[in-house]
Amino acid sequence: MNSELRTHPYNPGEIEPRWQARWEELGLHTADLHASDKPKFYLLTMYPYPSGDLHIGHWSIIAPTDVAGRFKRMHGYNVFFPFGFDAFGLPAENAAIKGGIHPRDWTYGNIATMRRQVKLIGAALDWSKELITADPSYYRWNQWLFLRFMEQGLAYRQMAPVDWCPKDLVVLAREQVLGADRVCWRCGTQVIKRDLEQWFFRTTKYADELLSYQGLRYPEPLKVMQTNWIGRSEGAEISFKVADQSGAEIRVFTTRPDTLFGATFMVLAPEHPLVDALTHPDNKAEVEAYRFEARRKSEIDRLSTDREKTGVALGAQAVNPISGERIPIWIADYVLSTYGTGAIMAVPAHDERDFEFAQRFSLPIRVVVASTDVVPDMMDTAFVAHTPDEVLVNSGDFSGMPAPEGAKAITAKLEGAGQGKSAVTYRLRDWLVSRQRGWGAPIPVVYCEEDPSCGMVAVPDDQLPITLPDDIEKWPAQGNPLETHATWKHTSCPSCSGKGRRETDTMDTFVDSSWYWWRYLDPTKEDGPVDRALNEAWCPVEQYTGGAEHAVLHLMYARFFAKALNDLGLVHEREPWKRLFNQGQILGEDGERMSKSRGNVQDPDALVARYGADTVRLFLMFMKPWAADAPWNAKGIEGVSRFLRRLWTVTTDPMGKEPGDAESGRLPAGLTAEQTADDLRRMAHRTLKRVTDDHAEFGWNTMVSALMELNNKLVRLRGSEIAGGDAWDETVRLTLLMLAPMAPHFAEELWSRRLAARGEEWASIHTQRWPEYDPALVATDQVELPVQVNGKLRDMITVATGTPAAQIESLVLGREKVRGYLEDAEVVRVIQVPDRLVNVVTKPK
RNA sequence: GCCGAAGUGGUGGAACCGGGAUACACGUCCGACUUAAAAUCGGAUGCCCGCAAGGGCAUGUGAGUUCGAAUCUCACCUUCGGCACCA
Numbered sequence: 001m002n003s004e005l006r007t008h009p010y011n012p013g014e015i016e017p018r019w020q021a022r023w024e025e026l027g028l029h030t031a032d033l034h035a036s037d038k039p040k041f042y043l044l045t046m047y048p049y050p051s052g053d054l055h056i057g058h059w060s061i062i063a064p065t066d067v068a069g070r071f072k073r074m075h076g077y078n079v080f081f082p083f084g085f086d087a088f089g090l091p092a093e094n095a096a097i098k099g100g101i102h103p104r105d106w107t108y109g110n111i112a113t114m115r116r117q118v119k120l121i122g123a124a125l126d127w128s129k130e131l132i133t134a135d136p137s138y139y140r141w142n143q144w145l146f147l148r149f150m151e152q153g154l155a156y157r158q159m160a161p162v163d164w165c166p167k168d169l170v171v172l173a174r175e176q177v178l179g180a181d182r183v184c185w186r187c188g189t190q191v192i193k194r195d196l197e198q199w200f201f202r203t204t205k206y207a208d209e210l211l212s213y214q215g216l217r218y219p220e221p222l223k224v225m226q227t228n229w230i231g232r233s234e235g236a237e238i239s240f241k242v243a244d245q246s247g248a249e250i251r252v253f254t255t256r257p258d259t260l261f262g263a264t265f266m267v268l269a270p271e272h273p274l275v276d277a278l279t280h281p282d283n284k285a286e287v288e289a290y291r292f293e294a295r296r297k298s299e300i301d302r303l304s305t306d307r308e309k310t311g312v313a314l315g316a317q318a319v320n321p322i323s324g325e326r327i328p329i330w331i332a333d334y335v336l337s338t339y340g341t342g343a344i345m346a347v348p349a350h351d352e353r354d355f356e357f358a359q360r361f362s363l364p365i366r367v368v369v370a371s372t373d374v375v376p377d378m379m380d381t382a383f384v385a386h387t388p389d390e391v392l393v394n395s396g397d398f399s400g401m402p403a404p405e406g407a408k409a410i411t412a413k414l415e416g417a418g419q420g421k422s423a424v425t426y427r428l429r430d431w432l433v434s435r436q437r438g439w440g441a442p443i444p445v446v447y448c449e450e451d452p453s454c455g456m457v458a459v460p461d462d463q464l465p466i467t468l469p470d471d472i473e474k475w476p477a478q479g480n481p482l483e484t485h486a487t488w489k490h491t492s493c494p495s496c497s498g499k500g501r502r503e504t505d506t507m508d509t510f511v512d513s514s515w516y517w518w519r520y521l522d523p524t525k526e527d528g529p530v531d532r533a534l535n536e537a538w539c540p541v542e543q544y545t546g547g548a549e550h551a552v553l554h555l556m557y558a559r560f561f562a563k564a565l566n567d568l569g570l571v572h573e574r575e576p577w578k579r580l581f582n583q584g585q586i587l588g589e590d591g592e593r594m595s596k597s598r599g600n601v602q603d604p605d606a607l608v609a610r611y612g613a614d615t616v617r618l619f620l621m622f623m624k625p626w627a628a629d630a631p632w633n634a635k636g637i638e639g640v641s642r643f644l645r646r647l648w649t650v651t652t653d654p655m656g657k658e659p660g661d662a663e664s665g666r667l668p669a670g671l672t673a674e675q676t677a678d679d680l681r682r683m684a685h686r687t688l689k690r691v692t693d694d695h696a697e698f699g700w701n702t703m704v705s706a707l708m709e710l711n712n713k714l715v716r717l718r719g720s721e722i723a724g725g726d727a728w729d730e731t732v733r734l735t736l737l738m739l740a741p742m743a744p745h746f747a748e749e750l751w752s753r754r755l756a757a758r759g760e761e762w763a764s765i766h767t768q769r770w771p772e773y774d775p776a777l778v779a780t781d782q783v784e785l786p787v788q789v790n791g792k793l794r795d796m797i798t799v800a801t802g803t804p805a806a807q808i809e810s811l812v813l814g815r816e817k818v819r820g821y822l823e824d825a826e827v828v829r830v831i832q833v834p835d836r837l838v839n840v841v842t843k844p845k
Numbered sequence: 846g847c848c849g850a851a852g853u854g855g856u857g858g859a860a861c862c863g864g865g866a867u868a869c870a871c872g873u874c875c876g877a878c879u880u881a882a883a884a885u886c887g888g889a890u891g892c893c894c895g896c897a898a899g900g901g902c903a904u905g906u907g908a909g910u911u912c913g914a915a916u917c918u919c920a921c922c923u924u925c926g927g928c929a930c931c932a
Contacts, residue, residue: 008884180929221849225927228848233931254932267932307930332930339931346932352846353930427931551927622870623857629925633857639870642885649885658886659878693861702859705869712869715886786865791913793865831912837864841912 010648012612016745020122028766029124031080033521033534038078042538043069044517044577046546046554047084050110051091054117055594056602056620056632060586063617064626064700065545066123070741071695073124074770080538082520083118083125085111087134088440088509090168090186096439096475103439104470107134117605122613122744124766131523133512138519139441140465141529142511146444147458148568154202155433157456161271161338162198162432163191169479171198173432173508175229175553185553199434199443199505203556206563207232207426209574210556217579219627222551229552231427236411238345238420240266240318243326248274250318250329253340253425256350257414258407260322261395262368263345264358266329267311269337270294278329280315287312287331294333309334309357321419322410323396332357340425348382355382368394369403431557433508438481440506442466446491450498457495466502480504513554514561517541518571530570541577548582555580581698584629586620591631602632614743615641621700621742643708644746647739650714651732651750654724665719676717677727683713684731685777691738692773704742710735733771740765780835787812788839789821797838805832812838 023029045065048058069081085107092103099106111132118125131138149155162171163182167189176185183190203210207230213223235255242248250266268275270291279287290312311332318329334353335344348358348365358365369383371390392398392406401409414420434443444466448454459466469488472481482488482504493500519525521534540562562576587593588600595601607616618640624630649656657665667676687710694703714731722728736754740747744766751765780801785808787795795817799808809830812818818840825842832838 179927221926224849228928231928231931235932252932256932309930334930334932336931344932351932353932356930425931548926625858628851628858630857633871636857636871643870645885659884697861701857702869705859708869784865788864788913791864791911796865829912831864833864837913839864839912 008645008648009652010645010746012614012745013609015749016120016122016613019745019748020119023124023764023766026764028764029081029126030128031078031126033080033538035078038076040538041069041072041077041079041543042517042541043072043079043081044520044541044544045081045083046544046550047086047513047516048114049086049089049091050107050114052110052113054114054604056586056604056607057594058118059121059604059616060620061545061547061583062118062123062125063121063620064583064698065543066121066125067617067621067700067741068543068545068695068698070124070744070766071770073766074737074741074768076769079124080129080520081123081125082129082131082517083127084129084131084516084520084523085114085133086509086513086516087111087132088139088506088512090170090437090439093437093439093475097477100474102470102472103475104134104468107439108132120605120608120613121617124744129520129523131516131519133441133509133516134439136465136467137524138516139512141519142441142507143444143459143464143466144461145515145529145565146507146511147461149201149564150458152564152568154205154564155199156202157197157199159195159197160200160432161193162196164194164196165189165191168437170435170437171196171432173510174429175431175556198432200430201433201511201560201564203431203560204426204428206560207428209563210428210559215578216575219548219580219582222548222555222580222582225551226556229428229556233425233427235423235425236407236414236420237341237423238321238414240321240345242274242278242329243317243319246277248277250274250343251341252343252345253423254345254347256347256407257411257420258392258398258403259347259350259368260320260345260410261392261398262347262349262366263320263327264348264364264366265327265346266318267332267335267344267346267354267357268314268329269335269342270331270333271337272331272342275314275331278314278316283313283315287314290331309353309360311357311361321414321417328363330357330361338429339427350382350384352382352384366394368392431508431560433511434505435508436480436483436504437506438468438472438475440509441512442468442482443503443505443507445503446494446500447503448493448496448498448500450493450500451496454493454495454498457493457500460494463494482506510554510557514557515565517576518565528570530565532570532572535570536572539571540573540575543579543581544577545581545583547585581626583626584624586623587629587631589632589634594632600632607637611637611641612745614746615644618644618704618743622704623701625701626698640704643704643711644743646715647711647735648746648750650711650718651736652753654728655719657719667717667720667722673721676720677722677725680713680717680722680727680731682777683710684727684734685773688734688738688771688773689778692770700742707735707738736765737768737771740768783835785835786837787815787818788837789818790841791839794818794821801835805834808832808838812840 043065045061069079073079087107092107095101095106096103133139146155163177164171165184165187167187168184172184172191177191178185181190211227211230211232233255235253236257237251237253238257239249239251242250275287309332311330314329314331316329317326319326335342346354346357348354348363349367350369355365369390370393371387390403392401392403395406398406398409411420411422444459444464446457446459448457469485472485475481476484489502489504491500491502492498518530518535521538522531525531558576562571563574565571566574588598590600592598592600604616615637619637622640623633623636667673687706690706691703710731717723736747736751748765752762755762782798783801784796784798786793787797795815797811797815822842825844828841828843830838830840
């Protein structure tokens with residue numbers, strides 16, 4: 001501990017553990033979930049993965065969230081603010097492989113450490129409902145929910161091309177593959193494609209509903225990200241008959257049915273199922289070679305947008321259903337098998353990619369949409385812009401129609417002929433949930449090895465949980481330990497009792513985090529995952545806080561779960577939380593992301609040892625707007641540390657004097673004691689209004705500044721005639737109450753001393769009501785008005801609020817400074833914003 | 846390339862509805878206290894000109910709207926985040 005804290009009487013190292021123990025003893029933070037006397041407020045912050053180290057980033061989520069909860073408590077709410085651990089996951093397995101320790105032991109050891117570290121924050125967390133997802137009492141219900149999903153067709157198993165991380169040896173959900181480099185979200189290794197039989201959750205069932213954010217307070221950018229991820233496109237599905245005797249049809253999806261007359265060729269994805277049947281014998285060798293290449297190429301090569309287009313013709317033709325025209329069929333890897341129908345009609349005149357392809361292979365380009373902006377003969381790029389004046393051309397009977405109407409008319413015509421219909425397509429894919437790992441919730445399915453008619457059998461509810469084996473001595477570096485375990489996967493078929501083999505895939509850890517807040521309500525419940533009565537009483541969650549990095553991961557999966565569980569009748573709501581806040585990141589002092597390898601990590605334990613938890617909390621709130629990213633500043637924390645010590649000083653010793661303080665003990669020049677006291681009270685109540693208002697938008701940084709300003713005022717008045725008087729005392733009382741949510745130990749200590757000094761019975765400051773400001777004191781009776789001449793500040797006047805405009809005008813025009821500007825000019829008009837500003841507008845004479 | 850967020854002193858940031866730009870804090874400088882240092886207390890601190898009074902210029906750049914723009918509009922630049930041939 002440094003010298004200033006040793007010498008100063010404020011000693012957080014002594015105060016904080018003492019009060020934390022006392023609060024726990026009183027059960028101050030344990031919510032009675034069945035109480036009905038108070039309004040309820042479910043406050044949730046993202047539970048952490050127990051990596052072993054609590055870092056300052058965790059603090060910057062938990063501490064301000066705690067402030068919000070404490071503020072609500074002081075308004076009489078029954079606040080439920082639980083905590084737990086997202087305990088399954090790969091780091092534990094990696095530790096097991098490296099250190100020879102069972103993932104369970106590693107994880108639970110880390111949890112013990114982190115629990116102690118979280119408690120240092122002094123947050124009003126309800127630990128009585130703590131849950132750990134790696135506990136069978138939790139993942140049992142993952143399995144139970146999985147079975148219900150299977151029954152509803154929300155969980156299914158399918159062979160599909162999937163993303164595989166060659167380092168972690170698992171498949172990944174589409175959302176877990178990041179960036180253009182297509183790397184694993186966890187380890188950063190580039191993924192590869194594999195065809196594998198995997199489990200999926202049918203997230204696409206709720207694609208449309210997920211697009212609606214009605215009644216939700218989410219950050220706008222997050223809504224945009226989710227909306228883009230879901231990627232809804234409206235258009236038409238159109239069938240092109242193949243021009244042979246096979247009767248085969250190629251279905252395409254297009255957002256531009258209005259351009260159908262401009263389709264001059266078709267392109268299938270190389271993996272399209274019709275390719276073999278359509279390939280002309282003469283083209284076979286070339287097509288095979290192309291498909292082989294396409295398969296060999298990594299996804300990154302295929303998806304690179306600046307790559308030159310490639311493709312080969314199949315030697316077959318299709319018939320345009322609207323014009324009867326015959327057009328060639330190609331395959332090219334710029335068409336994706338996983339989107340739409342895996343085939344497109346190519347309209348080079350009105351699509352950039354098709355244009356490029358047509359140019360490369362000298363295919364015809366026909367303009368069918370024209371506007372004043374397009375000169376058809378001189379196209380060097382596709383015309384895709386939507387202009388209000390565009391009309392169809394070269395489009396038979398449809399020529400002359402405005403493009404949007406043409407799209408509708410063409411679709412209608414096709415529909416009549418049974419060759420098309422309007423259609424909607426999404427980018428969103430179903431969620432791939434199975435993982436080939438040994439530290440996760442086992443998927444509750446058995447494959448019968450005796451009776452083929454049994455096949456895949458769901459494990460009956462009464463056989464849950466299927467627990468993980470805990471006798472794995474050495475965690476295998478390669479492969480799934482459930483697969484290689486001597487006995488674990490061997491079981492009997494629940495259907496025929498013959499020999500059976502367990503599913504050895506486990507669930508994605510995002511399944512765990514998709515429903516944990518419901519389990520918090522009753523984490524030991526034995527007869528179901530969620531207590532329905534408590535769910536109705538407490539959900540949806542009022543406020544959820546956490547990082548934005550989960551925008552299309554956890555935050556979308558959880559919304560899917562809310563809809564699925566609602567459909568199952570398990571919860572009463574369809575959206576999990578009403579309001580969501582994404583806090584920003586604290587960067588290292590070098591402005592880079594904090595990481596051990598960079599050596600720029602701030603250790604919260606060390607900071608607490610040096611400054612105390614209250615100072616760290618306060619600094620986290622003061623240093624930046626909550627949503628912003630900003631670098632840590634080791635010097636900056638001294639400012640809030642100083643603030644608390646000064647507040648301690650003025651509170652405990654109002655009449656004292658600091659060394660070298662010549663000004664000390666004097667009232668402000670020209671003011672009486674009465675006026676000074678009045679000013680102080682006004683400032684205290686104005687501060688109370690500012691702080692109260694700032695809570696609504698989580699404006700922590702300005703809230704702390706306001707308290708600092710008020711404190712500076714007290715420091716200036718220390719030792720003066722009014723120090724320790726009524727106005728002073730009221731100011732101190734309000735300051736402590738305002739500070740209580742932010743610096744709970746500090747405020748509690750001074751509050752208890754204050755009560756003792758007044759001979760009043762002790763009651764925790766955290767059970768006090770939030771004070772209300774006096775509107776009369778907040779209102780001003782005099783204002784200082786800036787006076788502008790032609791928009792430039794030239795003078796200031798002080799007037800009573802509500803002074804009539806005419807009176808102000810004559811006052812302003814009579815001011816010496818203003819008159820100086822009027823010598824060579826005449827007044828055109830005088831603009832007044834009541835109580836804000838006066839602006840004299842002139843023009844030269 | 847597309848989508849989103851953001852650019853304000855030496856630094857983190859404030860400025861609510863278009864109305865005093867730079868609150869609060871860090872840092873720096875000067876002073877007090879001290880044998881001295883630390884701590885503490887007081888003062889100064891956007892840039893330029895000026896002894897001063899005062900004046901001019903400043904919110905990424907350039908235009909525009911307005912009596913008045915950090916704030917609104919358009920174009921552009923930079924940084925960060927997301928997406929990445931999605932038909």
